[in-house]
Structure formats: C-alpha cells, structure tokens
Amino acid sequence: MTLAFLLYFRKTVEICRQIEKSGATFLTIHARTPEKSTGDINKEVLKLIKDNINIPLVANGGVKNLTDCYELKELTGCDGVMVANAILQNPTIFSGRTETSYECVQHWVDICFNTSISPKNYKLFSNGKSQLTIPERPTNLTFQCFHHHLVFMLEKILPKKKRRIFNNFKRFHEVLEFLKEEMNIVPNLYNVDSFRNRTPLCLDYDDLVVVDDDFVSSNYNSSNSNGKYFSKILDCDEKHSDETDCDWSNMFLEND
C-alpha cells in the first residue's frame, strides 16, 4: 500500500517535471485524485511537487477561506492558491471576509445593470430634464448568469426558507424585488462619465463602440439550462443545510 502510494507520488512529480521541461511557466495542481473529488486534499504531494520543480506552483482544492490559503502556503510552500467553489460563494474571500458582504452583492448588481449605457435608460421629463431609470433587464447579460452568481453569493447569508424562494426565481424583476425588500439593494446606474470610469471592470468590452443607441455591443450566447454544476448546488442545498460537500466527480463529463 505504502509502496503504491510512493510510486504514485513519484509518477506525479515526474509528470510535473516533464510539463516544466516542455516550457510551462507555472503549474496549477488540484491535489485530489479523480476518484476522490471531495474532502481533504493531499498537501504532502503538493509539497513534494513544489520541492521538485523550478516554476511557480499554484495549489488548488478545498480552500474555503483566507486562513486556508495561508495554511496551504505554509504547509506546501506553494506560490499561489486557486479557488473555485468558495469564491463563487464569497467573491471577497481574498480580502479575509468569511461571507459575502452586502456591499459585494450590491457591486455585482451594479456591474450587471451597467454593462451598457443607452439613451433608453434615461427617462425624459416634461420639464426637459432626463433621469437614469433602472431597465427591466440588463443588456448583454443572461438572467442565468445574473441569478446564478447571486444564488452562490447568498447561500450563506439567507436562511433556507428564503433561499428556496430566491433560487427558484426566473425573472429579473423577481430578483430585484427580493433584493430591495430583503437587503435594501437596488442597482446603482452609472451615468456616462461613471460608466467610462468603470470600464476596467468590463474587460470583455475592451472595444467600447457606439452601436445604434447603445454604447456597448457584444454577442453573448448561453443556453438556458441550469447546467450540471448549478443543478447540483441546488440539489445539495436541499439535502445539507450548511456545508456543500457534493460529489463533483462527473461534473466535466459530457453526455451524462
């Protein structure tokens, strides 16, 4: 058993060294075997890899907060940490916060509702003045993208009963009404100047162009299905109230 483990470690290190020799500039390693997709990661093997390669190592797997990141660095010597699941739940994880702040939710809503600025966003009053108004739905963004990220972010903030209601929303206005009522969050609309100042957040929209009456145009297509990952999250949420320790082993397999 021990021998098998050592051989397996050696093989892993060998592969990493070969990848380095073939010109990789850094390596990111998820420290679990394909058979073991949840639970503790193998920090020993990460340390072994780190000690045997010369390019930076980014460690991945099971990190839930900033303390975990520092611990991983200390135990393995890794140069960076990659986080997937936990950052969906709490995008502020690297700031040290343990749960998503209202400010972060507000920020996400603002980003979503300011992907473009259109004259349609301005309501013209009889005195000739115009005012920005919240559009029914953001431009260049699917409901799915808007809603899924909020579902992740609110997972630890909302009590289960409210989460169930929120997770089942299908329309922008349902989400907006909920956010306003429960969290006092409404989209802050940018005017043209603030929109231009925020463009670093819109990295996908580098080529800022005026198309018809919209400032930004982009083709974003996505299917309307929830997808395997999101469906599994909802399923897990139904079963476990606190931790989501789901089995993700089939997540990237096609056709199942």
Ligand SMILES: Cc1cc2nc3c(=O)[nH]c(=O)nc-3n(C[C@H](O)[C@H](O)[C@H](O)COP(=O)(O)O)c2cc1C
């Ligand atoms: C939404 C999402 C999408 C992912 N997409 C991929 C992918 O396309 N290919 C891949 O190899 N891993 C993918 N992963 C796996 C992550 O890279 C990571 O290895 C895994 O989630 C374990 O890290 P974590 O514990 O920080 O979540 C994805 C993970 C998540 C949460």
